[in-house]
Amino acid sequence: MSSHREAPAISQDPVADNADVYAFVSPDHPETVTIISNFVPLQGPPGGPNFFEFGDDVLYSIFVDNDGDALPDLTFQFKFNTTLRNEDTFLYNTGEIDSLDSPNWNKRQFYDVSVIRASGHGNGKKQHHEQDGKGEVIGQNLACPPCNIGPRSTPNYDDLAVAAVHSLAGGIKVFAGQRNDGFFVDLGAIFDLADIREIVNGMPSVDPLKTLNIHTIAIQVPISLLTLDGSVPTDAMAAKSVLGIWSGASRRKVQVRDENGSAPKGSGPWVQVSRLGNPLFNEVIVHIGDKDRWNAVDPIDDAGEFESYVNQPELARLLPALYPGAFDHLAAYNGTPRADLHAILLTGIPSGIVGGFQNFTGPNPADMLRLNVAIPPTTDNPNPFGLVAGDAAGFPNGRRVFDDIVTIELRAIAGLTIPLVDPSYTVDAVVTNPAFSSNLTPGAGRYQDSFPYLGTPHDGFDTPSS
Amino acid sequence: MERLSRRSFVKIAGAATGAAALAAAPPIARAGIGEEGAQHVDPSTGVPEEPVVAYVRDARRGEVTVTSGTREHTYRDRALVRRLLHAARKEVS
Numbered sequence: 107m108s109s110h111r112e113a114p115a116i117s118q119d120p121v122a123d124n125a126d127v128y129a130f131v132s133p134d135h136p137e138t139v140t141i142i143s144n145f146v147p148l149q150g151p152p153g154g155p156n157f158f159e160f161g162d163d164v165l166y167s168i169f170v171d172n173d174g175d176a177l178p179d180l181t182f183q184f185k186f187n188t189t190l191r192n193e194d195t196f197l198y199n200t201g202e203i204d205s206l207d208s209p210n211w212n213k214r215q216f217y218d219v220s221v222i223r224a225s226g227h228g229n230g231k232k233q234h235h236e237q238d239g240k241g242e243v244i245g246q247n248l249a250c251p252p253c254n255i256g257p258r259s260t261p262n263y264d265d266l267a268v269a270a271v272h273s274l275a276g277g278i279k280v281f282a283g284q285r286n287d288g289f290f291v292d293l294g295a296i297f298d299l300a301d302i303r304e305i306v307n308g309m310p311s312v313d314p315l316k317t318l319n320i321h322t323i324a325i326q327v328p329i330s331l332l333t334l335d336g337s338v339p340t341d342a343m344a345a346k347s348v349l350g351i352w353s354g355a356s357r358r359k360v361q362v363r364d365e366n367g368s369a370p371k372g373s374g375p376w377v378q379v380s381r382l383g384n385p386l387f388n389e390v391i392v393h394i395g396d397k398d399r400w401n402a403v404d405p406i407d408d409a410g411e412f413e414s415y416v417n418q419p420e421l422a423r424l425l426p427a428l429y430p431g432a433f434d435h436l437a438a439y440n441g442t443p444r445a446d447l448h449a450i451l452l453t454g455i456p457s458g459i460v461g462g463f464q465n466f467t468g469p470n471p472a473d474m475l476r477l478n479v480a481i482p483p484t485t486d487n488p489n490p491f492g493l494v495a496g497d498a499a500g501f502p503n504g505r506r507v508f509d510d511i512v513t514i515e516l517r518a519i520a521g522l523t524i525p526l527v528d529p530s531y532t533v534d535a536v537v538t539n540p541a542f543s544s545n546l547t548p549g550a551g552r553y554q555d556s557f558p559y560l561g562t563p564h565d566g567f568d569t570p571s572s
Numbered sequence: 573m574e575r576l577s578r579r580s581f582v583k584i585a586g587a588a589t590g591a592a593a594l595a596a597a598p599p600i601a602r603a604g605i606g607e608e609g610a611q612h613v614d615p616s617t618g619v620p621e622e623p624v625v626a627y628v629r630d631a632r633r634g635e636v637t638v639t640s641g642t643r644e645h646t647y648r649d650r651a652l653v654r655r656l657l658h659a660a661r662k663e664v665s
Contacts, residue, residue: 360639362628373623374639 113397121161152566155255171350176472219245256567285560311545324558350474354381405472479503
C-alpha cells in the first residue's frame with residue numbers, strides 16, 4: 107500500500123503508522139496549500155466499542171522545507187488528549203451524538219496544534235528528532251469528530267465533521283479525525299507477486315480499501331505562510347515556488363508501564379517511528395531490512411544507501427522475471443542507474459525535462475513530496491495520472507487525494523519515465539497497455555470537493571453491508 | 573561525569589547497548605538505598621511527573637543515558653555503571 111503497514115516495526119503500531127501524505131494547491135482556495143497526513147490505516151468501520159483514534163502518546167508532525175536543504179523550515183505538530191465523560195459504562199456513546207459536545211458522547215479526543223519555525227539554510231536548523239515538541243501553540247483543545255458509528259449514534263455525521271473543521275489565526279484551517287481512505291490499490295494482486303488480474307487472468311481488479319476508514323490530520327495554510335519570502339509565487343520556474351513536504355510520527359524514547367493499568371508514562375526525547383514523503387517509497391523501494399531505520403531518520407539522511415535503492419529498484423528487476431518477454435527493454439536497461447526515478451523521488455524534476463515545469467529542490471537527495479505552488483490547481487477534469495498525463499497539478503507535483511499513484515509509479519519503475527533522461531530508450535509496449543495499471547476507479551463518496559477533501563467515513567452499521 | 577554531545581554519542585553508540593535499565597520513579601532510589609555511595613534524595617525537591625530513567629547505554633565504555641522530560645544526556649561514569657550492573661545482578665538473583 108502507499109505506506110500502510112509498510113515496515114516491520116510500524117506494522118505493529120497502527121496509531122503511529124503514517125499511511126499517506128497528500129499536498130496540493132487547494133482547488134477551491136488556490137491561495138492556500140492543503141496538506142493531509144493519514145494514520146491508523148485499514149480501519150474496519152464497525153470496530154467498537156473503542157473506536158479508532160489518534161495516539162495520546164504520539165507526536166504527529168508535518169514538515170515543510172522551503173529553501174531546498176531537505177530540513178524543515180516549518181513544522182506543524184499535533185498532540186492529542188482523550189477524555190472520558192463517564193467511566194461507568196462500556197459504551198463509546200450512550201445515545202445519539204448530535205454535536206461535538208453532546209453529553210451522550212463518552213470517549214472524546216481533543217488536540218493542540220503547534221508550529222516550529224526555523225530560519226536560515228543548512229546545518230543551523232534542527233532535524234525533527236532534535237525538536238522538543240514545544241513550538242508556538244496556534245490551536246488548543248480542538249475537538250475531533252467521533253467515528254462514524256451508525257444511523258442511531260451518528261445520523262448527521264457530515265454536520266459533526268463540518269463542526270470539526272477549525273479556523274485558526276492567519277487563515278489556517280485544521281481537521282483531525284476519521285475519514286474515508288482515499289488510497290486505492292488491488293492489494294491482493296500486488297502482494298501475490300504482482301499478479302495483475304487484468305493481465306494474468308482477465309479479471310477485474312479488486313479494491314479492498316474501498317470499505318475501510320483512516321484517521322486524517324489535515325491542515326490548509328495560506329501559501330504566503332509557507333514560502334521562503336512570504337510571497338505567493340506565480341513563476342513556476344522559480345526555485346522559491348517549490349516546497350518539500352513530508353510527515354511523521356514520534357514516540358518518547360522510554361515508556362514506563364506500571365502494574366496498575368494506568369496509561370504508560372513517557373520519558374526522554376521524541377523518537378521518530380514513522381515518516382512519509384513520496385507514496386510507496388518505503389513500501390516498494392526500500393528493502394525490508396532497512397525499512398525501520400528509514401522510518402527513524404530524516405529525508406536529509408536518504409543520500410547513500412537509500413539513494414541506491416532508487417537507482418536500482420528491485421521491482422524493475424522483478425518485472426522481467428514475473429512477466430517473461432514483456433519487459434525485455436527494461437531488463438536490458440537494468441543495471442543503469444535510474445536517473446529518472448532519482449529525479450522524481452529524490453531531487454525533484456529540474457527545468458528542461460518537462461516543458462514549463464520543474465519541482466527541483468537542489469542536489470540533496472531526499473524523499474519529500476515536492477509541490478510547485480505556482481502551478482494552479484486543475485479544476486476541470488483533473489487527470490489522476492498527473493504529470494505523466496500532462497496534468498502538472500498532480501503527482502509528482504505534490505499529490506492530490508485522487509491521484510492514481512499506483513499506476514504512475516508502477517509505470518515509472520517499469521520504464522515509462524526513462525526517456526525523460528535517456529531519449530534513446532524504447533519503453534516496453536506493455537507499460538502503456540491500459541491494463542498495466544491499478545485498473546481501479548474510486549467510487550462516489552471517496553472524496554469531497556472541500557476541506558478536508560477525503561470523503562465521509564463509512565459507518566459501522568452499514569459497512570460491510572452483508 | 574563526562575557529558576557527551578548527542579551527535580558524538582550517536583556516532584559511537586550501537587555497538588554494545590544497555591545491559592541494565594532502572595526506572596527512577598516511583599522507586600527512585602531502588603538501586604542505591606543502603607549501598608555504598610548511595611545519595612540521599614530530598615523529597616522537597618519535587619518528584620517529576622514523568623519518570624526519570626537511567627540506563628546503561630554502553631557498559632564497556634562506562635556510558636549511562638539519563639532521560640527526563642523530553643531531554644536526554646549521556647554521561648561517562650564507570651562507577652555508576654558498575655553500581656547499576658551490580659543492582660541489576662541483585663534483581664535477577
